[in-house]
Amino acid sequence: MTIKEKKERLRRFIKEKGLKATWQRDFVVDTFFKTNIHLTAEELYLKVRKKKPEIGFTTVWRALKLLSQTGLATERVFVDGLTRYEQTTIDGHHDHIICLNCGRIAEFENKKIENLQRLVANELDFEVVSHRMELYGYCKECRNNKT
Amino acid sequence: MTIKEKKERLRRFIKEKGLKATWQRDFVVDTFFKTNIHLTAEELYLKVRKKKPEIGFTTVWRALKLLSQTGLATERVFVDGLTRYEQTTIDGHHDHIICLNCGRIAEFENKKIENLQRLVANELDFEVVSHRMELYGYCKECRNNKT
């Protein structure tokens, strides 16, 4: 899905809900779409504020909540306990691998693991509807520059 | 590890650290050890308070922190964002499967999945040191009593 399509989808959602379009929210959403990493509301707010200091934290926060509702963003909480927002990609589910040193977050998908998960669940008489899996470790760069 | 052994281990740890034994902490730890489910500090506090209303939340909380330091308990945060404390079992690492309806938490271990994780990480040039994996779904009972 291109950014243009995402914006269109959001525009339709806003219309359906009887909400109004505003340049503030537009700007926040734009900034978010142009960033392809996992951001906290705080981080996005700081990013936005650099360009438009008149936009408040609440607006950024509510824009992210709106994007979550629309399905254009996903809230994720990693072990640091902060809520991060991730742009929804066209390809469905994926998991994360996070560098404990630099905080870099990479994404991956592995059907074999998901099949095994379903298998394990069956053994325990559970029906899986979702899962969360994160790997923590060190990326190449951080391994090389070890202290 | 039996409860007795755990208590012994804690006793030694307390001595080493130059801390003191008190009946309040003893009672909290006892209550925790007798419960084999995943509890939040709040839940344990309520449990304790029923028997000993004079014990405060702080004591419960600090006892759990102490147990974590000792390695006798493990802090876990699932998707609801609450910190739960789990008794450390003799067998090392395991993951969780959680019923979205009744909240029941079951544990499992699967070496195949862990091997695949390492494999995936290698492809991405990461070195894995830990992971978090939780499956969410419905347990047998909740599937049968579906609304």
Place this chain on the structure above:
DNA sequence: GTCCATGCAAATTGTTTGCACCCGG
């Protein structure tokens, strides 16, 4: 003009800490 959006400030929630008093050794 009518509502929704905004952004400040304040409430909330879960967790953690400061401190005066208590109590075990």
Place this chain on the structure above:
DNA sequence: CCGGGTGCAAACAATTTGCATGGAC
């Protein structure tokens, strides 16, 4: 007695909400 333990209350941090004002249609 002394030093750590307790438990209240208050600090904290992240998130969420109330409300008066402003702006889009």
